[in-house]
Amino acid sequence: MTNSINEIPNAQVMFVIGSNPTEAHPVIGAKMKQALAKGAKLIVVDPRRIELADKADVWMRIRPGTDVALINGIMNIILENGWEDKEFIAERTEQFEQFKEALKKYQPEVVSKITGVPLEQMLEAAKLYANAEKSQIFYTLGITEHTSGTDNVMSLANLAMLTGNLGKESSGVNPLRGQNNVQGACDMGALPNVYPGYQSVTNPDVRAKFEKVWGVELNPNQGFMIPDMFEAAHKKSLRAMYIVGEDPVLTDADANHVRKGLEELDFLVVQDIFMSETAKLADVVLPGASFAEKTGTFTNTERRVQMVRQAIKPIGNAKADSEIICEISKRLGVELNFNNTADIMDEVASLTPQYTGISHERLGIKGLQWPVPNQEHPGTKFLHEGKFTRGKGLFTVIDYQLPDELPDEEYPFLLSTGRKLSHYNIMTRNSAGLDSYSPEELAEMNPIDAKKLGIEDGEKVRVASRRGELETKVRVTDKVLPGMLFMTLHYKESPANVLTNAAYDRVSKTYEYKVCGVRVDRI
Amino acid sequence: MSTVTLNIDDRKVTIPAGTTVLEACRMNNIPIPTLCHDPELTNSGSCRLCVVEVEGMRSLSPSCVTVATQGMQVKTNTRRVKEARKTVLELLVANHPLDCMTCQKMGDCSLAQYAYEYGVKDDVYPGERRNVCLDDSNPFIVRDSNKCILCGKCVRVCEEVQGRSVLDFYQRGFESLVGPAFGSDLSQSDCVLCGSCVSVCPVGALTEKQMIGKGRPWEIKKVQTTCPFCGTGCSFDLNVKAGEVIGVTSNPEAPVNGRALCVKGRFGTDFIHSPNRLTAPLVKKDGEFVEVEWDEALDLVASKLRAIKSEYGADSIAALSSAHCTNEENYLMQKFMRAVIGTNNIDHCART
Incomplete structure (x- = not known):
C-alpha cells in the first residue's frame, strides 16, 4: 500500500476494484465502513454483489477480465471533462501526450459494450474519483489474477497519476496483500529475480555486495518462477524441490498439471505444519513450527514490520523453520551462524535498504513501516511524497486484451475463484472451530442458471473444465451474474484449482485464477 | 493548542480544551470507575458510575460526558459521590447472577471489581431477576443476557468500529435486553462473529466459547503477536496456560486494528493444537511414511540435494x-538457495 490502513477512515473517495475487503481483509473492510459513516463516497468495481457493492455510491458490475477497458474509459471521460490534475501531470509525470492520444479510442460507448457497465455509472465514477481532494484506490487479486494482471495494475497507476491521487495522506494506490507475510517474503527476496530489498540478481554491483557479506560466489542468472518450476519438472530439467509452508497442489492453477510435475521430480522435501496435499507427494516431510512457536517478524500490506513472539514450545518434535534450514545447510558444509532470529534481522538490515533502521529491539508493540532508512527514523506512513522511486511517474499506454479462456458452447460458465470470510486459504480448515462453522464449498450460481439447469439450492453438482473436474454443493444467489460461477480455494474436497487455467500474466507469471470456462452438470 | 485549567480534588490540572472531566482525571491518575465508557467509542453517559461533584451544579455530573471548563471545581471522592456510585452498583447487582465462582469472567469483571471496591452486598434490593436463555448458537461466542448490565459498549463497537449494527437494545424497562433484531440468536442474525463485542464486554455477558473452563486470568500469560492469516497485520494477545494456547484476546495497543479482529484471527488459532499437526519427521519408505529421528531425515535431505546438485547442477534444484x-x-531460505545450493530458483506464492 502506498498509504496506511489507518488513513482509510479519513478517505473522501474509495475506489475498490477486484477486492472484497469485508471478507478477505475484514478489519480493512471495517475501516472502509468507518469512512462511509463519516461521509466518504465509495466506488466498487466487481462482477459479484459483494457486501461493499450494496453500500457503494456507484457499483460497476463489470464483465470479468475487462478492467483495462473500463479504466481507460474512465480516464477518457476524465480527460473529456477536463477533470485531470494538470499541475501533477506537468510536474511529476512524463509521456502524457502520447498516453492521452492512445486513450482516444476508449470512447465511453465502446467501453460500455466491452465491460457491460452503463455509461452513466462510468461518468459518475469518473466524476467522484477525479474531483475529490483525496481519493484512494484499493485492489486485490481481482486485479492481479488475470493474464492482464500487470496491465490492470499499471492502468490503475495511470488513473491515480492522471488525477494526482498519489503521494498524499489518504490518497494513493493500495494493493491489499494476501497472506500475512506475502509482503515480507517479497521484501526478503524469496523471488527468483531479486535479492532482499528488490535488488536485481543480474546487477553485478548488487551481486558483489551480497557475495562480500555471504562469502560465496553467486549465480548471475535469474531463477525459475513458480509456473516455470512445474514446467521444468515435467521436462526433467528440474530434479528436486524443497517446499516450505506452501501447498501448490491445492493453491496453484491447473492443479492436476502441478501434481504431475511434482511426481516427476527425483526428490521432494516438504516442510509444513500439516500433512498437506503436496506433502503427501514428498519423499521427506519435515515438521515446522507454527507462528505461536517461534520468534520473528511479519510485514503487513502497509509495509509495517511487526514482531511475532514465541508463546509456546514447538509441538511434539517439530522445529522452527529457521532451525531446520540451518541444520540442512550445516550438513551441506555451510554454517549459517545465527544465534537467534534477531541476529538474522540484523543481517537483513545490513543488506536491505528499506529495512536499514529495523531491529527486533526497535519494533516493540507498534512495529515500523518501511522504508526505515536509519536507526532513528520513525518509519514511513505513505509513499511517493514529492517524488516517485524512478523520479517522474511514467504514463504507459495499455490496451485491453481478452482473458486467455472464455466460456464457449462446451464450457458455458465463467468460473471465478476467491476467498470467503470464514477461511484463509487452506490452513484454517485445521481450525476445528472455523471448519465446523464453514465446513464445505458452496459454489455460487445465479438463480436464472439454476432454474435453467434444474439445480436446487444446496444440491451437489459436477463442475468440469478442460483440465479437471470436481463435485461441489451449489448456493443459488444473485451475488453472481447469470453465466458465472464463483468458488473458493479453501476446500480440498472440492479443489477449485483442478479447474482453473494455468495461463499467466507475461510479467508476473500470476495465473489467471479469475476467469476460465467450466461446465456444470447435475449428478 | 488551547488549554484549560481546573481543580480536581484540590489539585490544579491543566488539560487541552475540549477534554472531558473523565479524561482529565485519567490523564492525571485520578481513578474514576466506568462501565459504559470506552476511549475508542462514543460516550453514552448511561451507566452513571463515573459521577463527580462539580461546584455550582445541582446534581452529580457524569464525568464522561462533562467537558472540563476553565476554573471548574471537581470533587471525585466525596461521600455523596461514593454513595451514588454504590447505589448504581447495588441496582446492577440486584439483577445480576452471583455465580461468580464459575463465571468465565471471574478475575477480569469490572462489575465484580467495583462491587468489591465499594463494598456492595447482594441483598439490598431483593426481588425478581432476569431469567432468559443462553445464546450459544454458534461455535465462538456465548451470550448470557442474564449477566448483561446494558452498558451498550457491544452495541456501539458493532456499529462504530465494525460497521455492522447487528446488536441493539430491545424491549423496555426491566425487560430491556441487548441482542440481534427480534431477539434472535447470533447465528440467525447478520453477525459475522468478529468478537469485537466480546472484547469490550465488561462483565460475563459475552465470552469466548473456546476459552470457557480453560483458564483464569491470573493463570494466563498473554503474548502479543501478529495474526497469521491475511495481510492486514492485526496484532493480538495469545493467551497461554501451561504451555498451551487457549485462545486470543484483543490488545488495545495493536497499531493497525486496535481491538478489532475478524472471526479467523480471534477464533481460528485453535489450529495450533490440532491433532493433525505434524510432530515428527517422516520419510517415505516403500510408498509409506515412516516416522524417523531428525538426524536421519536431515541427513537424507542433505545427501539427496548434494547428489542431485553434483549430477545435474545447482539449477536443477528449486x-x-x-x-x-x-x-x-x-x-x-533464499540465502540457503543462493549461497549454499547456488541457484536463484526460489519463489513463493507472491502473486496469489
Missing part, C-alpha cells in the same frame, strides 16, 4: 518459500 513464514525464515 525451492518454494512461504508467505506464511517469518521474514527471518524467508531471508534464510
Whole structure:
C-alpha cells in the first residue's frame, strides 16, 4: 500500500476494484465502513454483489477480465471533462501526450459494450474519483489474477497519476496483500529475480555486495518462477524441490498439471505444519513450527514490520523453520551462524535498504513501516511524497486484451475463484472451530442458471473444465451474474484449482485464477 | 493548542480544551470507575458510575460526558459521590447472577471489581431477576443476557468500529435486553462473529466459547503477536496456560486494528493444537511414511540435494518459500538457495 490502513477512515473517495475487503481483509473492510459513516463516497468495481457493492455510491458490475477497458474509459471521460490534475501531470509525470492520444479510442460507448457497465455509472465514477481532494484506490487479486494482471495494475497507476491521487495522506494506490507475510517474503527476496530489498540478481554491483557479506560466489542468472518450476519438472530439467509452508497442489492453477510435475521430480522435501496435499507427494516431510512457536517478524500490506513472539514450545518434535534450514545447510558444509532470529534481522538490515533502521529491539508493540532508512527514523506512513522511486511517474499506454479462456458452447460458465470470510486459504480448515462453522464449498450460481439447469439450492453438482473436474454443493444467489460461477480455494474436497487455467500474466507469471470456462452438470 | 485549567480534588490540572472531566482525571491518575465508557467509542453517559461533584451544579455530573471548563471545581471522592456510585452498583447487582465462582469472567469483571471496591452486598434490593436463555448458537461466542448490565459498549463497537449494527437494545424497562433484531440468536442474525463485542464486554455477558473452563486470568500469560492469516497485520494477545494456547484476546495497543479482529484471527488459532499437526519427521519408505529421528531425515535431505546438485547442477534444484513464514525464515531460505545450493530458483506464492 502506498498509504496506511489507518488513513482509510479519513478517505473522501474509495475506489475498490477486484477486492472484497469485508471478507478477505475484514478489519480493512471495517475501516472502509468507518469512512462511509463519516461521509466518504465509495466506488466498487466487481462482477459479484459483494457486501461493499450494496453500500457503494456507484457499483460497476463489470464483465470479468475487462478492467483495462473500463479504466481507460474512465480516464477518457476524465480527460473529456477536463477533470485531470494538470499541475501533477506537468510536474511529476512524463509521456502524457502520447498516453492521452492512445486513450482516444476508449470512447465511453465502446467501453460500455466491452465491460457491460452503463455509461452513466462510468461518468459518475469518473466524476467522484477525479474531483475529490483525496481519493484512494484499493485492489486485490481481482486485479492481479488475470493474464492482464500487470496491465490492470499499471492502468490503475495511470488513473491515480492522471488525477494526482498519489503521494498524499489518504490518497494513493493500495494493493491489499494476501497472506500475512506475502509482503515480507517479497521484501526478503524469496523471488527468483531479486535479492532482499528488490535488488536485481543480474546487477553485478548488487551481486558483489551480497557475495562480500555471504562469502560465496553467486549465480548471475535469474531463477525459475513458480509456473516455470512445474514446467521444468515435467521436462526433467528440474530434479528436486524443497517446499516450505506452501501447498501448490491445492493453491496453484491447473492443479492436476502441478501434481504431475511434482511426481516427476527425483526428490521432494516438504516442510509444513500439516500433512498437506503436496506433502503427501514428498519423499521427506519435515515438521515446522507454527507462528505461536517461534520468534520473528511479519510485514503487513502497509509495509509495517511487526514482531511475532514465541508463546509456546514447538509441538511434539517439530522445529522452527529457521532451525531446520540451518541444520540442512550445516550438513551441506555451510554454517549459517545465527544465534537467534534477531541476529538474522540484523543481517537483513545490513543488506536491505528499506529495512536499514529495523531491529527486533526497535519494533516493540507498534512495529515500523518501511522504508526505515536509519536507526532513528520513525518509519514511513505513505509513499511517493514529492517524488516517485524512478523520479517522474511514467504514463504507459495499455490496451485491453481478452482473458486467455472464455466460456464457449462446451464450457458455458465463467468460473471465478476467491476467498470467503470464514477461511484463509487452506490452513484454517485445521481450525476445528472455523471448519465446523464453514465446513464445505458452496459454489455460487445465479438463480436464472439454476432454474435453467434444474439445480436446487444446496444440491451437489459436477463442475468440469478442460483440465479437471470436481463435485461441489451449489448456493443459488444473485451475488453472481447469470453465466458465472464463483468458488473458493479453501476446500480440498472440492479443489477449485483442478479447474482453473494455468495461463499467466507475461510479467508476473500470476495465473489467471479469475476467469476460465467450466461446465456444470447435475449428478 | 488551547488549554484549560481546573481543580480536581484540590489539585490544579491543566488539560487541552475540549477534554472531558473523565479524561482529565485519567490523564492525571485520578481513578474514576466506568462501565459504559470506552476511549475508542462514543460516550453514552448511561451507566452513571463515573459521577463527580462539580461546584455550582445541582446534581452529580457524569464525568464522561462533562467537558472540563476553565476554573471548574471537581470533587471525585466525596461521600455523596461514593454513595451514588454504590447505589448504581447495588441496582446492577440486584439483577445480576452471583455465580461468580464459575463465571468465565471471574478475575477480569469490572462489575465484580467495583462491587468489591465499594463494598456492595447482594441483598439490598431483593426481588425478581432476569431469567432468559443462553445464546450459544454458534461455535465462538456465548451470550448470557442474564449477566448483561446494558452498558451498550457491544452495541456501539458493532456499529462504530465494525460497521455492522447487528446488536441493539430491545424491549423496555426491566425487560430491556441487548441482542440481534427480534431477539434472535447470533447465528440467525447478520453477525459475522468478529468478537469485537466480546472484547469490550465488561462483565460475563459475552465470552469466548473456546476459552470457557480453560483458564483464569491470573493463570494466563498473554503474548502479543501478529495474526497469521491475511495481510492486514492485526496484532493480538495469545493467551497461554501451561504451555498451551487457549485462545486470543484483543490488545488495545495493536497499531493497525486496535481491538478489532475478524472471526479467523480471534477464533481460528485453535489450529495450533490440532491433532493433525505434524510432530515428527517422516520419510517415505516403500510408498509409506515412516516416522524417523531428525538426524536421519536431515541427513537424507542433505545427501539427496548434494547428489542431485553434483549430477545435474545447482539449477536443477528449486525451492518454494512461504508467505506464511517469518521474514527471518524467508531471508534464510533464499540465502540457503543462493549461497549454499547456488541457484536463484526460489519463489513463493507472491502473486496469489
